[in-house]
Amino acid sequence: MMGPESPPATEDMESLALSDSVTAGTTATPSSLSSPSPGSASPSSSFIDPPSYAEAVFSPFEPQNDAAGASGSSYRRDSSPRSARAAASNYLLISVSDPESVQETANSLVSGGTTYVTYLINTRIRPAAANDGPSVFSVRRRFRDFVTLAARLAESYRGYFIPQRPDKNVVEGQVMQRNEFVEQRRAELEKYLWRLAEHPVIGRSDELRLFLQAQGKLPLQPITDVASRMLDGAVRLPKQLFGEGAATQVAPEDVVQPATEGRDLLRMFKELKQAVSNGWGGVKPLVVEEDKEFLERKEKMQDLEQQLSTTSQQAEALVKAQQDIGETMGELGMALIKLTKFEIEEATFDSQTMRAADAKRVATAAVKASRLYRELNAQTVKHLATLHDCLGVMLAVEIAFSERASALLTVQTLMSDLSALRARVEKLEVASSRIFGGDQSRLRKVEELKGTIRVTEDAKSCAVREYERIKENNWTELDRLDTEMHDDLLNMLKGFVINQIGYWEKVGNAWTAVEEETSSYFCVSESN
Amino acid sequence: MNLVLCFATGCRGRALRSALSKVLFFAFVYDEIMISPERSPPRSSSQSPRSPSATPFLSISVTDPVKLGNGVQAYISYRVITKTNLPEFQGPEKIVIRRYSDFVWLHDRLAEKYKGIFIPPLPEKSAVEKFRFSVEFIEMRRQALDIFINRIASHPELKRSEDLRIFLQEDEETMDRARSLETGIFKKPSDLIQIFKDVQSKVSDVVLGKEKPVEETDPEYEKLKHYIFGLEEHLAETQKQAFRLVKRHRELSQSLADFGKAIKLLGVCEGDTLGKVFSELGSKSELLSIKLQKEAHNLLMNFEEPIKDYVRAVQSIKVTFADRANAFRQHCELAETTKLKEINLEKLNIMRSDKAREAEIEYRELKAESEQATRKFETIVRLMNEEIVRFQDQKTADMGLAFHQFAKGQAKLANDIADAWRSVLPKIEACSLNSQHD
Numbered sequence: 024m025m026g027p028e029s030p031p032a033t034e035d036m037e038s039l040a041l042s043d044s045v046t047a048g049t050t051a052t053p054s055s056l057s058s059p060s061p062g063s064a065s066p067s068s069s070f071i072d073p074p075s076y077a078e079a080v081f082s083p084f085e086p087q088n089d090a091a092g093a094s095g096s097s098y099r100r101d102s103s104p105r106s107a108r109a110a111a112s113n114y115l116l117i118s119v120s121d122p123e124s125v126q127e128t129a130n131s132l133v134s135g136g137t138t139y140v141t142y143l144i145n146t147r148i149r150p151a152a153a154n155d156g157p158s159v160f161s162v163r164r165r166f167r168d169f170v171t172l173a174a175r176l177a178e179s180y181r182g183y184f185i186p187q188r189p190d191k192n193v194v195e196g197q198v199m200q201r202n203e204f205v206e207q208r209r210a211e212l213e214k215y216l217w218r219l220a221e222h223p224v225i226g227r228s229d230e231l232r233l234f235l236q237a238q239g240k241l242p243l244q245p246i247t248d249v250a251s252r253m254l255d256g257a258v259r260l261p262k263q264l265f266g267e268g269a270a271t272q273v274a275p276e277d278v279v280q281p282a283t284e285g286r287d288l289l290r291m292f293k294e295l296k297q298a299v300s301n302g303w304g305g306v307k308p309l310v311v312e313e314d315k316e317f318l319e320r321k322e323k324m325q326d327l328e329q330q331l332s333t334t335s336q337q338a339e340a341l342v343k344a345q346q347d348i349g350e351t352m353g354e355l356g357m358a359l360i361k362l363t364k365f366e367i368e369e370a371t372f373d374s375q376t377m378r379a380a381d382a383k384r385v386a387t388a389a390v391k392a393s394r395l396y397r398e399l400n401a402q403t404v405k406h407l408a409t410l411h412d413c414l415g416v417m418l419a420v421e422i423a424f425s426e427r428a429s430a431l432l433t434v435q436t437l438m439s440d441l442s443a444l445r446a447r448v449e450k451l452e453v454a455s456s457r458i459f460g461g462d463q464s465r466l467r468k469v470e471e472l473k474g475t476i477r478v479t480e481d482a483k484s485c486a487v488r489e490y491e492r493i494k495e496n497n498w499t500e501l502d503r504l505d506t507e508m509h510d511d512l513l514n515m516l517k518g519f520v521i522n523q524i525g526y527w528e529k530v531g532n533a534w535t536a537v538e539e540e541t542s543s544y545f546c547v548s549e550s551n
Numbered sequence: 552m553n554l555v556l557c558f559a560t561g562c563r564g565r566a567l568r569s570a571l572s573k574v575l576f577f578a579f580v581y582d583e584i585m586i587s588p589e590r591s592p593p594r595s596s597s598q599s600p601r602s603p604s605a606t607p608f609l610s611i612s613v614t615d616p617v618k619l620g621n622g623v624q625a626y627i628s629y630r631v632i633t634k635t636n637l638p639e640f641q642g643p644e645k646i647v648i649r650r651y652s653d654f655v656w657l658h659d660r661l662a663e664k665y666k667g668i669f670i671p672p673l674p675e676k677s678a679v680e681k682f683r684f685s686v687e688f689i690e691m692r693r694q695a696l697d698i699f700i701n702r703i704a705s706h707p708e709l710k711r712s713e714d715l716r717i718f719l720q721e722d723e724e725t726m727d728r729a730r731s732l733e734t735g736i737f738k739k740p741s742d743l744i745q746i747f748k749d750v751q752s753k754v755s756d757v758v759l760g761k762e763k764p765v766e767e768t769d770p771e772y773e774k775l776k777h778y779i780f781g782l783e784e785h786l787a788e789t790q791k792q793a794f795r796l797v798k799r800h801r802e803l804s805q806s807l808a809d810f811g812k813a814i815k816l817l818g819v820c821e822g823d824t825l826g827k828v829f830s831e832l833g834s835k836s837e838l839l840s841i842k843l844q845k846e847a848h849n850l851l852m853n854f855e856e857p858i859k860d861y862v863r864a865v866q867s868i869k870v871t872f873a874d875r876a877n878a879f880r881q882h883c884e885l886a887e888t889t890k891l892k893e894i895n896l897e898k899l900n901i902m903r904s905d906k907a908r909e910a911e912i913e914y915r916e917l918k919a920e921s922e923q924a925t926r927k928f929e930t931i932v933r934l935m936n937e938e939i940v941r942f943q944d945q946k947t948a949d950m951g952l953a954f955h956q957f958a959k960g961q962a963k964l965a966n967d968i969a970d971a972w973r974s975v976l977p978k979i980e981a982c983s984l985n986s987q988h989d
Contacts, residue, residue, distance in 0.1 A: 327820040334813040337806065344806040348799040355792035362785040369778040372940065374947040381947075385954045392961070509825055510983075516832060517979045523972045531965030537958035544951030545959075 103518075104510035108221040115157055116147040117220060117235070119213035122205045125165075140205060141165045142212060146235045160236045166191070168234070168241045169212060175230045175243050176219075181426040181489075182496030184419040184504060185225060186218035223503070290436075294429075297436040314494070320501060321424060328417040331410055338407040342400055349396030356389030384540055388533045395533075399526035406522060409515035413508060420504065427497055430490040437483040444476050609635040609704045611719065613649075613697040616689045626650050627689060629696065633719045641720055648723055651676075654696055656730045660714040661703070666874040666927070667934030668709065669942055671702035672863030687848070691856060698860070708934075765883045766876065775939065776872060783865045790862055793855040797847050804843035811836025828975070828982050835971045842967050849960045857953035861946060868942070871935060878928040885921035892917050 121143040141163045148158045173188040189211035216235075220226045233242055359382050366379035448469055455465040615630040633645045654673060662670050674695035677688075700718075703709045717729060767773075811833040818829025892914045899907040 323820065327817075330813070330817040330820050334810070334817045337810040337813040341803075341806045341810045344799070344803040348796070348803050351792060351795045351799045355789070355796055358785070358789040358792045362789055365781055365785050369774070369781065371774070371778075372943045374943040378943075378947040378950055381951050381954050385957065388958065388961075505822075509822070512821070513825060513828070513979065513983050516828060517976075517983065520832070520972045520975055520979060524969050524976070527965045527969040527972070531962050531969060534958045534962035534965060538955060538962050541951055541955035541958060544948060545955050 103514050104507065105221070105514075108507070109217065111223075112220045112226045113149050114146060114220040114226070115149055116145065117213065117216045118145045119143070119209050119216065120145070122209055123163075139165050139167070140208075142209060144216070144235060162235065162238060164234070164241065166208070166212075167245075168243075169215070171241060171243050171245045172230060172234045174245075176225060176228065177422075179228070179230065180225060180496070181430070182423050182493035182500070183222070183224060184416060184423050184500045186215060186222065187415055187418055187422075188215050293440070294432050294436045297439055298432055301432075301435065317494075317497070324417065324420055324424075328414070328421075331413050331417060335407075335410040335414060338410055342404055342407065345396060345400045345403060349393050349400060352389050352396060353393030356386045356393060359383070359386035359389065381541060384537050388537045391533045392530050395526050395530050399522060402522045402526075403519065406515050406518040409511050413511065416504065416508065420500075423493075423497055423500060427490070427493045430486065430493050434483065434486045434490050437479060437486050441476065441479055441483060444472055444479065448472050448476070607635075607637050609633070609637055609640070609710065611697075611700045611704055613693055613700060616693050626652075627692070629693060631700070631719065639716060645720055647719065647721070647726070649718070649726065651692070651696075653718065653726055653730055654699065657703075657714055657718045658699075661709060661712060662870070664712065664714070665708060665934075666878065667871060667931035667938070668706070669864065669867050669871055669938045670709075671699050671706075672860065672867045673699055674863075687851070691852065694852065694856065695860065765880050767879055779865055779868050779872070783862065783869070786858060786862045786865060790855065790858040793850070793858050797851045797855055800843050800847035800850060804840045804847065807836050807843065808840035811840065824982050824985055828978050831975050831978055835975055839968055839971055842964060842971075846960050846964045850957065853956035853960070854953050857949055861950065864942065864946070871931075871938075875928070875931045875935065878924070878931050882921070882924040882928040885917070885924045889914070889917050889921040 119142050122140045123143075124138045125141050127137045127139060142165070144162050144164055146160045148160070150157050169188055170191070173185075176185055189208060219231050225231060230243060363379045363383045363386060366375050366382070370376050370379065451465050451469050451472070455462040455469070458465075611634075612632045613629050614632065616627045617629075618625060619628050620626055628648050628650050631647050631649050633640060633647075635642050655676075658670060658673050661668075674692050703712075703715055709715065718726070721729070813833075814836060815830050815833030818826040818833060820826075821829060892910070896907065896910045896914050899910050
């Protein structure tokens with residue numbers, strides 16, 4: 024039973040046809056759709072048929088465990104903005120599958136060595152030339168490799184909104200045998216790789232390429248843990264403190280790294296001191312974040328993050344409420360069915376049989392409605408997951424902004440350094456000039472310092488360049504974010520609304536039928 | 552409807568006017584969805600006031616709940632309006648003020664006098680909720696009382712009772728007096744004593760090693776008892792779920808309101824076109840929240856209440872079972888005692904004893920009592936058989952209406968929700984088309 028025909032209906036028919044043509048070329052296998060809903064069995068005259076339409080258009084990620092990467096896309100192609108981005112990347116397919124437990128051989132001295140899980144990663148690359156077939160790659164990686172990849176990307180792409188990797192799990196060793204955990208991680212890792220691939224810059228990075236294609240051990244420098252970094256730094260520190268030549272200088276190449284990542288403890292302390300003086304000293308640093316527009320944007324981002332977070336919470340509550348009402352409706356239906364059965368068994372009067380029939384109609388509709396609510400909810404969860412994804416992006420934004428701040432801090436620190444060095448030189452020159460013929464030791468010191476100044480100036484130029492680079496990355500990314508988030512949120516709303524319309528229409532139909540079947544009772548009471 | 556007339560016929564003082572205005576809003580909402588008074592199709596004794604005056608009619612409304620008194624003493628008074636052309640009543644219209652305990656009085660009197668008849672049930676006493684006097688509670692009670700009194704008025708036997716006439720016609724002082732005589736201390740102990748007697752006799756039967764307590768063995772009656780007890784269970788479960796469903800509607804309503812608000816705030820962060828879409832969506836969400844609240848209320852009044860009413864009716868039948876069992880036992884006991892007396896009398900007659908005449912008188916008295924008890928029992932059986940038919944018909948009609956209201960409400964809700972979301976879709980479409988052109 025369809026509502027009155029109206030223009031929106033025809034528009035939607037068109038867009039439906041449009042999305043059909045987009046999905047025509049995909050390898051989406053029908054079997055990978057989740058269990059067919061009973062509601063879709065009846066021919067629906069409504070232009071919105073939620074079970075199949077919604078599934079096809081609005082389910083971005085289906086956990087697939089098929090080992091074969093060539094057939095059966097584990098990343099459903101659809102008409103959403105996300106897939107448009109995926110289509111623009113080099114990668115036709117990325118799948119993470121087939122988790123396997125591996126015994127840690129290195130620590131075999133320790134009795135009962137640890138195990139870890141490796142995942143099979145299959146990728147298909149878009150062919151370079153029109154006639155070439157796609158190239159296919161297959162590697163095995165463990166979670167630690169993902170961590171390395173993430174770290175390398177964070178270093179090389181400062182200022183970009185880098186998609187964040189799945190969390191480490193502290194109790195990894197204990198829960199690792201549980202299939203649920205592994206499956207969840209597998210899905211998250213797949214999602215992560217796709218996010219990376221979709222990023223216009225990072226998707227084309229060497230790091231990602233190596234990760235996905237290099238056979239055997241991952242050829243990326245693993246990060247050492249903080250402790251050993253500190254240890255290395257500590258070895259250098261005494262030399263730095265005693266001002267021994269080269270050790271004091273910040274190597275220009277180091278400058279492109281944030282202080283905390285490197286091994287230069289002294290630099291860390293200096294930047295910390297600078298940060299403190301920026302914040303507390305009331306001393307205006309020599310270079311400040313002057314970009315008003317940026318500051319405005321930053322504030323907007325913070326606001327957006329807050330609202331996304333609230334909305335995400337409310338979305339969760341909404342989903343729960345929808346679930347609850349579906350459950351209770353189902354239980355009511357069951358209670359009525361039991362009542363019906365009982366009345367029929369015990370019937371001695373016609374009125375009982377009639378009543379039982381009425382109860383059964385209501386019960387059937389209630390059970391049907393309950394099932395529809397459940398399906399509606401499953402779809403709603405998928406749509407509103409966009410909010411969650413957006414929050415993930417906001418985290419990347421935060422990180423990118425903090426990289427900018429940290430780069431700025433490096434510049435500020437070096438500038439403070441320079442002015443301190445220059446002041447020392449001046450003092451020494453003045454003191455030396457008082458002595459007739461010059462103070463050789465002092466003059467030697469001056470020369471040394473001037474050397475340090477030159478190196479520091481180089482470092483400063485590097486740091487400034489790095490800072491500018493990061494700033495620029497920030498800006499391009501912000502523009503990209505605007506468009507992408509706009510598209511994603513709009514798509515989410517659209518999916519959510521279409522979903523609601525479709526399912527509630529069906530629920531309405533079910534109840535209208537019962538309403539009509541029981542209308543005689545209403546007429547009787549009305550006529551009195 | 553009647554309600555409008557009530558307000559027109561004058562208030563009971565300025566102090567009550569503010570309370571009335573609150574109820575007025577409520578009444579207009581309820582006008583639409585109130586279940587019309589209980590009528591079973593074949594009976595024509597109660598008809599709409601619009602029918603020609605030649606046909607007898609008796610129509611009652613319980614309206615206009617007003618809170619009186621303070622603190623612990625507070626209670627709700629109702630205006631009971633009787634419209635009739637029957638000669639026994641002061642016609643064409645009589646208005647009295649009654650409170651809940653007056654209804655209880657009427658119910659208990661009828662229960663005493665009309666054993667065998669399923670007395671229409673009253674809404675629960677609820678000592679606690681009374682103090683909170685929520686608008687919903689008051690309305691539910693008023694509706695239930697209205698249905699109660701009209702059921703009595705349409706029952707062929709009950710409507711002829713003097714107690715009903717007193718209830719509908721006498722002024723408040725007379726009513727108060729009548730009530731204080733019957734209710735309170737007087738009534739309760741007699742109830743307790745009766746219950747105690749029943750338990751006592753059961754226990755003594757077992758203790759004295761008598762064969763099982765005297766019970767009917769009518770298979771059809773057994774079936775009926777089995778049916779009623781089973782029915783109560785199933786209905787209770789259904790009512791529980793119905794009540795929960797009401798709660799769920801309220802919860803969903805709340806979450807939609809919160810979600811709508813959050814979406815609106817999120818929209819403020821976004822740019823112009825997208826922001827507007829968000830804002831529209833948020834508003835719709837809030838609108839739907841209100842619709843859900845309404846449906847929750849509709850569910851409560853027009854689905855859950857009728858089911859609860861059904862449960863109460865079943866419980867009333869169980870009371871009649873107890874009455875019948877008592878009557879049966881009395882009839883059996885007296886019959887037995889009479890028989891013994893008869894045998895004894897014969898013996899005395901044969902012996903030509905002096906006590907024979909005395910015994911004869913006693914025997915005749917006892918025999919009369921026994922016959923009365925038997926008649927009483929048989930009346931109950933006869934009445935019950937009629938009542939069961941009535942009950943089944945009535946319940947099919949009641950539940951049919953309740954199911955209809957339920958389905959109607961749910962259908963409207965679902966369609967309203969679909970419509971609301973549908974109205975946002977064009978804006979979303981327009982927004983995505985725009986962004987594609989950028």
